Amino acid sequence: MLAYITRRLVGAALVMLAVAILVFFMIRLVPGDPIAVMLADSGSPEAREALIRRLGLDQPVIMQFWKWFTGVLHGDLGASLYGSNQPVAHILMNALPKTMSLAMLSFFVAVVIAVPAGIIAATHKNTAADAGVSLFAFLGLSMPDFWLAILLIIIFAANLQWLPAIGYTPISEGFWEWLQHLILPAIAIGTGFSAIIARMIRSSMLEVLQADYMRTAASKGLTQRVMLLRHALPNAMIPVITVVGIAFALLISGAVVVENVFSIKGLGRVLIQGIQNRDYPVVQGAVLLVSSFFVLSNLIVDLLYAVIDPRIRYS
């Protein structure tokens, strides 16, 4: 098990290296550069030269990469090119709790909707309940999350005035305040994912309900509830876990868009501002961080397999 994790972590490091190289060069391929953004059309050619030198952009790109990359290996992600030149790590750490809060809550919303919906659809196959779940899944998959976000703002913030439309309060200032600000964006992101997961659970559950061991469970005189939760669900979850794992990483990219709708200054805002300003170090740092979530959630999924399914033991 330990050897397996080690091997996976080495693989993860290689993936991260590839991501680092790709993002470094790709952001430089985007037309425009920070100088143009900072100075616009003003500034003398001398001032321009001075700025380029100060930012180190006069050096060969490969040297710039080496300087940044060795910094990353030492845990230094560089500093923003703008304002007070805040360290990138500092900027990311400021934004991360907001995005993680949002992603976790969205995930929670998705699972809370999807698990019962999927089970009900499977156990009540071809009934009105099943059709209802299918319709919900269809709508959930079809609505873009930013559109749903705007819709939710119009209904619950603008018209009903139940919840705030924008902003973020840290959980340290009270769970309720935190939740009030995050529940609408979480529903906006979570609905689409709950649709995907509910459909997976339904089809997986239908297959499991036909299994011989379900008949054995019934022959023991177990209640319907115990049969479903103890015997069917763990087996049905094995294929679902994969989707959920990928979905969790995707929630973070979903957050990028939805954060902007709700003016939450999370990773998404940092990333988009960074790209608009060609703030290279910030973009590089943010992309690295988001990729590490993908790699990590994939590893967690593989380890969860072993927990749920005893037939899988990594060695």
Add this chain to the structure above:
Amino acid sequence: MPLLDVENLTVSLFQDGTETPLVRNISYRAEPGEILALVGESGSGKSVSSLAVMGLLAKSLRVTSGAIRFDGQDLLTLKDEEMRTLRGRDISMVFQEPMTSLNPVRSIGSQIMESIEENLGLSRAQARLRAIDLLKEVGVADAERRLKQYPHHFSGGMRQRVMIAIALAADPKLIIADEPTTALDVTIQAQILDLMARICRDHGTTMILITHNLSIVARYARRVNVMYGGRIVESGDARTLYTTPRHPYTEGLLQSVPRLDQDRNVPLKPIQGSPADPFAPIEGCRFHPRCPYATDLCRSDVPEFGDGLACHAPLSIETREAV
């Protein structure tokens, strides 16, 4: 009073708006403590009729007439919840496929213990002790360690022993064994059947043994019901049936399996044709298209069941010897 009294039971498949009987008006009784065999090919209705007793028929299958009396109580009149309470506690079942009948992601121990807890109301710790005893009784060595293991750690024969332990969990009055050894090696088959016979003797449990292999029946069951095309075609004492079958189908079943008391150079005689298709309308006796002795009467009239036989042209001493 018989422990199980199945009377004029008919079970039909409802599909695409049509009703197809799979079990046709069968009646049989199992006395307390006896091993009763139901013998027949795939599709003869033997499994469906026993699932009806358990109240575990698939949604598309329904009992359309008849009664299933267990301990004097008609199971067909029970509510779902009452039937559930009965399952596992009074009637339990051993299935054909030990490889797939255990839940792959739960430990053997938890699968035995949950039945004990549910049906006997014991605590977890007491259930664990009983599970260990049960595993020992069914011949699983090193029971305490094996309890923590998963189905994939067990061989087919060992899994079937675990299934038997589960069936025994609440010491039920009736165990239905649906082809318990069909998926196993021949050598393991005998071990498992010996074990089940011993358990029935020790616990006074009644067992309905469902099989397609008439030759194993004579050794374990006292009485046999032979089923064909959803009907019972012959029933009687196992030994008599084995030595002097009266229904041509019973004879066919006996001739199609190897016997130790027979010259090994004599080729086996398969029953010609294929099992009766429940969806195809067959006039008269459902066996007549495959029966070497069929008469015109067999082709037009359904034989009534009486005196342990449903046949217009039963075998007599003479015809048997001529074959």
